Every structure is written in structure tokens, then in C-alpha cells.
Amino acid sequence: MKCVCENNARCDPVSGRCSCSPGWTGHNCGKACDSGHWGADCAETCSCRNGDGGCDAVTGQCICEAGFTGNRCDQKCPAGMFGLGCLHRCQCENRALCDHVSGACTCQVGWTGTFCEKPCPQGFYGLDCQKKCLCLNGGSCDHITGICSCPSGWIGPSCNLTCPAGFHGKRCNQTCVCLNGGICHLASGECVCTPGWIGPKCADECPAGFYGADCQQRCLCQNGATCNKTDGKCLCESGWTGTACELECAAGRFGVDCQQMCDCENGGQCNIKTGRCRCTSGWTGDRCEEACKSGLFGVGCKERCRCAHGASCHHVTGDCQCPPGWRGKLCDKVCLPGMFGERCMQRCSCAQGTSCHHVSGECGCPPGFTGNGCEQTCIPGTFGLNCNQVCQCSETNQFCHPVSGLCYCAPGFLGPKCDQICEDGRYGPSCERECQCQNGGKCAPSTGVCECPAGFIGPRCNITCPAGRYGVNCSQVALCGDGAQNDPITGRCVCAPGRRGEGCNQGCPSGWFGAECNQRCNCSNQGLCDPATGNCTCGLGWTGDRCDKECPAGRYGANCQLKCHCHNNGSCDRVMGTCRCGPGYYGHLCEHACPPGFHGPLCQLQCDCMNGASCQPVSGECVCPPGYHGALCHRVCERGRYGQDCIQECDCDNRTPCDSVTGKCFCPPGKTGPRCDTDCRADRYGPDCTETCECENGAPCDRRSGRCLCPHSWIGLLCQEGGPPRYTHGSNRGDLQHITPAPSSRRTKTDEPVFTEEAEVKGQV
Structure with missing residues (x-):
């Protein structure tokens, strides 16, 4: 027969009875064990807890439900684990309790959330965050205990104090x-x-020009006045009055609050500050009480009268007041024929064809004179009455006296034959006068007029070439850079501290300063070094003589001059004042452009512009001052150009150079005017006609050098010596008083031989 056993059961070969494997039962082993039983033929009873008591039908091992473990399921999951087989890890935080079955979290006091990961929300505390905090004035409470934590400035259990x-x-x-x-x-x-006070400790007064709370109000005081740091009330400088010191003292008053009275005379005005008198034309003195001295006129009595023949001029206008016998604007013309005397108003009474003396009116000219007014001496080579006698002087460089006919050496010569020139340092008749030239100037032996060496001008060569000029007659222009002086002789530039180069148009290289740029800067932390003095200009966040000190608390910015305004424990960045600004700006609100010499992000890039140029705070591009151009403003305007970026052309006559900054023409000696196209007027000379001629007796001066061009018979530096014979009215006839430099003659104080009424007129026929 066939066995019918199932599930791996064994069949008895004799009886055919089935022996069931563990976990199975029944006549053919086709039925699984009932719950609570296990083993062969389901004969064993399970011994499990905390569940339905079921176990594995084959082995008898207990099958635990969620949250339990152990051979008999009699143990809860270990701490931190939960669920079926206790295989899941708990996710609870902040010491929360984890359910061993489901893994659900039970929060401690002050915590909430699925995993108890969140503290109680603001304003709540305690178990399940059910209690409301009682803190005031922005205080926060502890989410566990509810105790208040007060903000700065408050105390008390509920932050109420x-x-x-x-x-x-x-x-x-x-x-x-x-x-x-x-x-x-x-x-x-x-x-x-x-x-009136600022600073971290209110220790600093408001800076100049500001007053009031936090020094935010701008003073309205004008004209150098100072304002009260508290209320802004103006304290006026001398010479000003008014609420804002905007009013000048009224005429006749000066001093503090215009309380003092002026005492100027003759129309003089007083300085509103000092009360010092400013005199009108023609007056001088502390109170303008004195007229100009003889020979001077005009504002400050600085103008020299140009009247000839000893005439005086009006102290205000300079108009010449002619002596008898002379007329004209400069009293350089004799009376018209037939007239003589005061203002040439008297009419001559001489016979027709007879000359009348222009001073005395006497008829007929005395020996040695001729002309309608007897104002001219005899022409060279003639002498005597009516100048009709011929001189007998045979030697070269000899003159003939117009009255006597005596022969004498011309000025500048001496010796028996008048063939010896005056030695150096002497001039004039018989070489008796001493030259007055200075600074190596040489004088002409005949007139004493100075020939100046390079670097000097003036009648005595006593005036050094003005700045920017050099050479003979100061005619050369020295193009030296800002602040540089030039040698008046060679024109070589002498650079000011901080400048270098042949034309002093180069600044010191970075890190060097002083004369010839031979001193090393000692500025720290990228501080800028003044090329002239070496003084440090500190970058942002630094201060001190060497820019080696960080800004103290409460300060930031360039040289730490700005005040921080951070609140609620905010910290102030010593460099930028907390605001993160774009390139070119800094400060609490980014309201400050980079200080001079800096640009770019955080203003940490140094401008490399030269010659005092500033740079754009954003891009660092150099903004050149007038007179310079180039990417770094390192190039001086080429000759013939000037101004901003050197785009303007000089408008000067004859290609005269001009100032590279202003365009003003550098006029050569003898020229003036905006374009240097105007000749100096008769009483001026030198570069730009800045010097005043000192020539006398109507002599003009050379417009270039200032040398006096003496008329016939006049000599000396200023043409103040010699002159024609002077007529003296002392008897019934006209006699002469004249220079006669004969070697044996007795001399007067002016070394002039004198002919008077008693003098014998020799050589007269």
C-alpha cells in the first residue's frame, strides 16, 4: 500500500502509520500545530508571555510582539530601542522618554515637538509648554523654569526695574x-x-563749525567768528558785527563789535579790525596827516615824480608844477618863442629877430647859449657869443666849453691827451666819480651807467631776478615745479622738500620724503607719508604719529575721527563702522567718501597720483590739478599749454611761455599786458614792467634793463649829475654858472666849477 504521510513525516513500513515532524499533527501529518503548542505531533506547550502565548511550532522559540524581547518575551526592549524585535532606534532628544512599543516620545519639562527637539516657544515654559512667561521690557524666560533673563538695563523678577x-x-x-x-x-x-560735547565719554568739544546735541548743527557764523558750542551764538572777530557776524563795521568804526572810533584824516579809511589807516592818494602817516615828500606822489607815496628841470609834482596827482621858463606835462619844454617867466605867461619885449631868455625875458642870449629862448648850449665845436667861434681842441675825446672855449676831457677819459679810459670802478669827468654798481656789475666810464651780470637788474644791479626768471636782464624763464626756487644766474631749480628732478616736477617715490627725497618714511599700516614733512596720514582704523595704533573702542574711520553708533551690544568695526560699503565709501551709513589718497573696496587702495592730484574714490582714476596731465598726473603741461588736462593753449605774443596752471604769460623784459604785447610805459622796465625807473632830469630808461639813457651834458647812474651851464641873473648882463671840470679848478660839493657874476670868462672874444 502507498504511504500518505505529508510534510516530511516518516511512514512505518509495516503499519503505514505516520510519525509527524515537529510542528505537524494528524493521521497524515497534514495539520499544523494549534497556537500554544509545538514539537513532534504538537505534543509540547509554549511557555511565552506578553502576547497571545504563541511560539514557533517547530522549535518552541517564543515569537515576541512589538516592545518585548527575551526567550520567554518577558523583557521590555532595552533603553533607546523599540518595536518588533526591538530593532528600531529611538529618535527622542533632550532626555525625553521613548515608548518601547511604538517609539513615541514623552518630553521633559520645557521641550516640545515630535522628538522633543524644540524648546518651548517664546513666552511659554514648563510641562508641555503650557505655562505663560511673565517677563517684561523685552525679557525672556527660561523655557524650563520660567525664570526671567533681563536685557541690558533692566533687573527684577519680571524685568520691571x-x-x-x-x-x-x-x-x-x-x-x-x-x-x-x-x-x-x-x-x-x-x-x-x-x-556741545561728543566722544565715547563726552570728553571732546564739538569740532570747529558745529554745535548742539551730538554736534549735529552747523554754525552759521561768518567772517572767522567762533560759535558757542552749546547754543551756537556767534562771537565776532574784530571788524564784524551782527547775529552771524555778517556785517562789516560801519565807516569810521573798528574793533570788537565795532565799538572803537577811527581817527584817519584827509579821506583815509581805517582797517575794520585794527583801526590802522589806509591813506588816499598823496597822503601818508599813521593818521594820513602828512602829504607825500617832495619828489613822490600817489597811493602810499610810492610813485616817483618824472618832472624835469627841478620841477616839483603834485603829491596827489603827480602833475608837474613847472618853474619859470618851462612848460609841458613834464616841464621838459621851454616857453614858446616870444614868451617867458611863470607859466610862460609873460611876453618878451625884444626887438624883432632878437632872442628872449625863456626864464628872465632878457633880450639876446649870453655867451654859450642859443635858441629862441636861449635854452640851448652851443653845438659841439662852437662857443662864445652867438656861438660863432670855432673850438680849437685837437685831441680825440676832448670837449670845448661853450662859453670860454677851453678844452677839457670828455667824461670817462683823462690824461694830457685825453686818451686814457677810466680804470674799473671809476667814471665821469677826470674819472673822479666812484662807480655804484653792485653784485659784480660794471659801469660805463663816461656815464657811470651799470652793465649788470646775469641774475641782476636795476640801475645799481641791486635787484635779484624775480622767481621764475634768470640770466642777463632776467630774460630767461625757469620752468621749475610747484614750490621750487631757481638760481637767478643759472636758472637751476632748487627743489622744495618733497620734490625732485631737474625741473622739480617729480614727487618723492613712495616711502621717501624731505629735501632731495633722501629720508625714509616710517608710517605703518599703509599710512600715507607727506612727501615734504614725512607726517603720516593714517588709513581707516588706525591712528598715532606712525599710524601704529588701532582705533579705541567707540571710534572708527580715517585717523579714528568718527564716532560709532552701534546699539544693543552691537560691535563697531574699527575700519568701516559695521556697514559693508561698496568701493569708494565707508562709514556707519556709507556716507563718507574715501579720505584723500585712498580708493576702492574698503578704501584700502592707495592712490598713486602725483603732484597733489586727487583720485576718484570709486575707480582710483586720478583727477589732475591745473598744470598737469597723464594717468598719474605726473607730466607737466608742455610749453605753450596750460590748465585742466593741459588742453588750453597759451595766448601770449611771440610764443612767450605762460604759467602751466593759470595761463598767465611770463612777459620778457620791456613787455607787459595779458599777452605781453604792450611795451612798458616810460617810467617802468624789466620783466612784466614790474620795476620803476629812477632816472632824473627827464632821462628815459631802457625798458629792458632799467639803465638810464642820459641826454646831452647829463651823467651819473640816474642822470642826476652835470647838465648844461645855468644862467644866473645877477647884474645888467647874463652870466653863466656851469660845470667846468678843468683839472686845476676848485671844486664845489658837487665837483662842479662855478661861474658867477665875478667869475672871469676866459676865451671870450
């Missing part, structure tokens, strides 16, 4: 340091200054 006076900060344990009546902020401790 302010800090006592003089204290601030967290728990009010910091002492206030405000000075000059400043009030301390309860939270930050920052001082709120009284009007």
Missing part, C-alpha cells in the same frame, strides 16, 4: 563713564552727551 543711576548693562553691573553731564544709555552704556 531700570538700572540705578550711574550703572548700565547686563544685570546693571557696569559703571557709567560719561563726562561733562553726559547720560549713560541703560543697555549699551553709550554716552548721550549734553549739547
Whole structure:
């Protein structure tokens, strides 16, 4: 027969009875064990807990439900594990309890959320965050205990009390340091200054030009006045009055608040500050009480009269007041024929054809004179009455006296034959006069007029070439850079500290300063070094003589001059004042452009512009001052150009050079005017006609050098010596008084031989 056993049961070969494998039962082993039973033929009973008591039908091993483990399922899952087979790890945080069956979290006091990962929301605390906090004034409570944590400036169980006076900060344990009546902020401790004071401790007065709370109000005082740092009231300088010191003292008053009276005379005006008199034309003295001295006129009595023949001029206008016998604007013309005397108003009474003396009116000219007014001496080579006798002087360089006919050496010569020229340093008749030239100038032996060496001008060669000029007659232009002087002789530029190069148009290289740029700068932290003095200009966040000190607390910016305004424990960046600004700007609100010499992000890039040029704070592009161009403003305008970026052309006559900054023409000697196309007027000379001629007796001066061009018979530096014979009216006849430099003659104080009424006129026929 066939066995019918199932599920791997064994069949007895004799009886055919089935022996079931563990977990099975029934006559053919086709039935699984009932719950709670296991083993062969399901004969064993399960011994499991915490569930339905079921176990594995084959092995009898307990099958635990979720949350339990152990051979008999009599143990809960270990801490941190949960679920079926205790295979899942708990995710609860902050010491929360984890359910061993489901893994659900039971939160500790002060925590919430699925995994107890969140503290109680603001304003709540305790178990399940059900309790409401009672903190005031921005205080926060502990999410577990509910105890209040007060912000700076507050204390008390519910943060309901302010800090006592003089204290601030967290728990009010910091002492206030405000000075000059400043009030301390309860939270930050920052001082709120009284009007007129600023600074972290209110220790600094408002800077010049500002007053009031936080020094935010701008003073309105004008004309150098100072304003009260508290209320802005103006304290006027001498010479000003008014609420804003905007009014000048009225005429006749000066001093503080215009309380003093002026005492100027003759129309003089007094200085509103000092009361010093400013005189009108023709007057001088402390009170303008004195007229100009003889020979001078005009404003400050600085103009020299140009009247000839000893005439005086009006002290105000300079108009010449002619002596008898002379007329004309400069009294350089004799009376018209037939007239003589005061203002040439008298008519001659001489017979027709007979000359009349222009001074005395006497008829007929005395010996040695001719002309309608007897004003001219005999022409060279003639002498005597009516100049009709011929001189007998045979030697070269000999003159013939117009009255006597005596022969004498011309000025500048001496010796028996008048063939010896005056030695160096002497000039004039018989070489008796001493030259007055200075600075190596040489004088002409005949007239004494100086020939000046390079570097000097003037009648005595006593005037050094003005700045920017050199050479003979100061005719050369020295194009030296800003602040440089030039040698008046060679024109070589002498550079000021901080400049170098042949034309002093180059600045010191970076890191060097002083004369010839031979001193090394010692500025730290990228501080800029002044090329002239070496003084350091500190970058942002640094201060001190060497820019080696960081800004103190509460300060930031260039040289630490700006005040921080951070609140609620905010910190102030010593460089930028907390604001992150774009290139070219800095400050709490980015309201400050980079200080001079800096540009770019955080203003940390140094401008490399030269010659005092500034640079754009954003791009660093150089903005050249007038007179310079180039990417670094390192190039001086080429000759013939000037101004901003050197785009303007000089408008000077004959290609005369002009100032590279202003375009003003450098006029050569003898020229003036905006274009240097105007000749100097008769009484001026030198470069731009800046010097005043000193020539006398109507002599003009050379417009270039200032040398006097003496008329016939006049000599000396200023043509003040010699002159024609002078007519003296002393008897019934006209006699002469004249220079006769004969070697044996007796001399007067002016070394002039004199012919008077008693003098014998020799050589007369």
C-alpha cells in the first residue's frame, strides 16, 4: 500500500502509520500545530508571555510582539530601542522618554515637538509648554523654569526695574563713564552727551563749525567768528558785527563789535579790525596827516615824480608844477618863442629877430647859449657869443666849453691827451666819480651807467631776478615745479622738500620724503607719508604719529575721527563702522567718501597720483590739478599749454611761455599786458614792467634793463649829475654858472666849477 504521510513525516513500513515532524499533527501529518503548542505531533506547550502565548511550532522559540524581547518575551526592549524585535532606534532628544512599543516620545519639562527637539516657544515654559512667561521690557524666560533673563538695563523678577543711576548693562553691573553731564544709555552704556560735547565719554568739544546735541548743527557764523558750542551764538572777530557776524563795521568804526572810533584824516579809511589807516592818494602817516615828500606822489607815496628841470609834482596827482621858463606835462619844454617867466605867461619885449631868455625875458642870449629862448648850449665845436667861434681842441675825446672855449676831457677819459679810459670802478669827468654798481656789475666810464651780470637788474644791479626768471636782464624763464626756487644766474631749480628732478616736477617715490627725497618714511599700516614733512596720514582704523595704533573702542574711520553708533551690544568695526560699503565709501551709513589718497573696496587702495592730484574714490582714476596731465598726473603741461588736462593753449605774443596752471604769460623784459604785447610805459622796465625807473632830469630808461639813457651834458647812474651851464641873473648882463671840470679848478660839493657874476670868462672874444 502507498504511504500518505505529508510534510516530511516518516511512514512505518509495516503499519503505514505516520510519525509527524515537529510542528505537524494528524493521521497524515497534514495539520499544523494549534497556537500554544509545538514539537513532534504538537505534543509540547509554549511557555511565552506578553502576547497571545504563541511560539514557533517547530522549535518552541517564543515569537515576541512589538516592545518585548527575551526567550520567554518577558523583557521590555532595552533603553533607546523599540518595536518588533526591538530593532528600531529611538529618535527622542533632550532626555525625553521613548515608548518601547511604538517609539513615541514623552518630553521633559520645557521641550516640545515630535522628538522633543524644540524648546518651548517664546513666552511659554514648563510641562508641555503650557505655562505663560511673565517677563517684561523685552525679557525672556527660561523655557524650563520660567525664570526671567533681563536685557541690558533692566533687573527684577519680571524685568520691571531700570538700572540705578550711574550703572548700565547686563544685570546693571557696569559703571557709567560719561563726562561733562553726559547720560549713560541703560543697555549699551553709550554716552548721550549734553549739547556741545561728543566722544565715547563726552570728553571732546564739538569740532570747529558745529554745535548742539551730538554736534549735529552747523554754525552759521561768518567772517572767522567762533560759535558757542552749546547754543551756537556767534562771537565776532574784530571788524564784524551782527547775529552771524555778517556785517562789516560801519565807516569810521573798528574793533570788537565795532565799538572803537577811527581817527584817519584827509579821506583815509581805517582797517575794520585794527583801526590802522589806509591813506588816499598823496597822503601818508599813521593818521594820513602828512602829504607825500617832495619828489613822490600817489597811493602810499610810492610813485616817483618824472618832472624835469627841478620841477616839483603834485603829491596827489603827480602833475608837474613847472618853474619859470618851462612848460609841458613834464616841464621838459621851454616857453614858446616870444614868451617867458611863470607859466610862460609873460611876453618878451625884444626887438624883432632878437632872442628872449625863456626864464628872465632878457633880450639876446649870453655867451654859450642859443635858441629862441636861449635854452640851448652851443653845438659841439662852437662857443662864445652867438656861438660863432670855432673850438680849437685837437685831441680825440676832448670837449670845448661853450662859453670860454677851453678844452677839457670828455667824461670817462683823462690824461694830457685825453686818451686814457677810466680804470674799473671809476667814471665821469677826470674819472673822479666812484662807480655804484653792485653784485659784480660794471659801469660805463663816461656815464657811470651799470652793465649788470646775469641774475641782476636795476640801475645799481641791486635787484635779484624775480622767481621764475634768470640770466642777463632776467630774460630767461625757469620752468621749475610747484614750490621750487631757481638760481637767478643759472636758472637751476632748487627743489622744495618733497620734490625732485631737474625741473622739480617729480614727487618723492613712495616711502621717501624731505629735501632731495633722501629720508625714509616710517608710517605703518599703509599710512600715507607727506612727501615734504614725512607726517603720516593714517588709513581707516588706525591712528598715532606712525599710524601704529588701532582705533579705541567707540571710534572708527580715517585717523579714528568718527564716532560709532552701534546699539544693543552691537560691535563697531574699527575700519568701516559695521556697514559693508561698496568701493569708494565707508562709514556707519556709507556716507563718507574715501579720505584723500585712498580708493576702492574698503578704501584700502592707495592712490598713486602725483603732484597733489586727487583720485576718484570709486575707480582710483586720478583727477589732475591745473598744470598737469597723464594717468598719474605726473607730466607737466608742455610749453605753450596750460590748465585742466593741459588742453588750453597759451595766448601770449611771440610764443612767450605762460604759467602751466593759470595761463598767465611770463612777459620778457620791456613787455607787459595779458599777452605781453604792450611795451612798458616810460617810467617802468624789466620783466612784466614790474620795476620803476629812477632816472632824473627827464632821462628815459631802457625798458629792458632799467639803465638810464642820459641826454646831452647829463651823467651819473640816474642822470642826476652835470647838465648844461645855468644862467644866473645877477647884474645888467647874463652870466653863466656851469660845470667846468678843468683839472686845476676848485671844486664845489658837487665837483662842479662855478661861474658867477665875478667869475672871469676866459676865451671870450
